[in-house]
Amino acid sequence: MSDRSPTAPPPSFLWTRRIVLALLTAFVLLPVYVMVSSSLKSLQDVSGEFRWIPSGLTLRPYADIWRTVPLADYFVNSIIVSVAATVFSVTVAIFAAYAVSRHDFRGKRVFTVTVLSTQMFPGILFLLPLFLLYVNVGNATGIALFGSREGLILTYLTFSLPFSIWMLTGYFDSIPRELDEAAKVDGCGPVHALFRVIVPAAVPGIVAVAVYAFMTAWGEVLFASVMTDDSTRTLAVGLQSYAGQTDVYWNQVMAASLVVSVPVVAGFLFLQRYLVAGFTAGAVK
Numbered sequence: 017m018s019d020r021s022p023t024a025p026p027p028s029f030l031w032t033r034r035i036v037l038a039l040l041t042a043f044v045l046l047p048v049y050v051m052v053s054s055s056l057k058s059l060q061d062v063s064g065e066f067r068w069i070p071s072g073l074t075l076r077p078y079a080d081i082w083r084t085v086p087l088a089d090y091f092v093n094s095i096i097v098s099v100a101a102t103v104f105s106v107t108v109a110i111f112a113a114y115a116v117s118r119h120d121f122r123g124k125r126v127f128t129v130t131v132l133s134t135q136m137f138p139g140i141l142f143l144l145p146l147f148l149l150y151v152n153v154g155n156a157t158g159i160a161l162f163g164s165r166e167g168l169i170l171t172y173l174t175f176s177l178p179f180s181i182w183m184l185t186g187y188f189d190s191i192p193r194e195l196d197e198a199a200k201v202d203g204c205g206p207v208h209a210l211f212r213v214i215v216p217a218a219v220p221g222i223v224a225v226a227v228y229a230f231m232t233a234w235g236e237v238l239f240a241s242v243m244t245d246d247s248t249r250t251l252a253v254g255l256q257s258y259a260g261q262t263d264v265y266w267n268q269v270m271a272a273s274l275v276v277s278v279p280v281v282a283g284f285l286f287l288q289r290y291l292v293a294g295f296t297a298g299a300v301k
Contacts, residue, residue, distance in 0.1 A: 055267055058076070058267065059268075061267075077265075078271045084257075084265060086254075090249055090254035091251060093249060096165055098234045101172040101176065101230075101233040105173055106225055106226050106229065109181045112184075113185040116128060117185050117189050118193070118196065128182075128185070135178055135179060139239070140238060147162070163243065165248050168243050168244060168250070171243055172233040172236065179228065180228065183221065183224065184218070195214070234280060237253060
């Protein structure tokens, strides 16, 4: 007599699931292995015929990436731009989402639809208008937005803010309004209630918004390649500098790609317990 439960899936399903998961795992890890192995090869080895098992390993590419191009400067620019864009995006989104979620005002529906509809358009449509706007502002006022970190931060806010406001609004809607009433009974005004009651309860949603804003700014290439110069270039654009006129330093490209991905991977692993709850609650109203 079989000990298998009547509700248990058949063995064929279990084996099919294992095979599919194994194939997906190989599909994900194979490019990572190629990157790691290529970053540990000399330029001569990585430029020749590809070998799955390297004949020799070296850490020299990880030292050379800082001398071939000013990678440290690109790293600092990316950190400043990404962190600033994240802080401003989260701060503005908290106040805007709280107003939309907790207060009724004229044009609320129009504002919500307008914020969400901006996600329908591809970012390249805003490239030329922003470029002309920054140049004209610089010519008229002397404020250098084009080619500056400040201009790039403002550019990334136009991408991350609409989605951040929409997602935080959905998360704030899931928080019982009785908490607001209890805070008012204790003598808190709207701002005090926001920071003493709503924000602590919405930490997963705020973390999810912060991760989204940071990743949007960290890996963006199109606007960073147009809106920056040699002194404000970010990592996403700076990696192209490893391609010279006569050769491409593929081993250093792979090494630099792994190095610049460390902050994003580390932040994701550290904050992953907030992300599922934040994205799930914020995406459903």
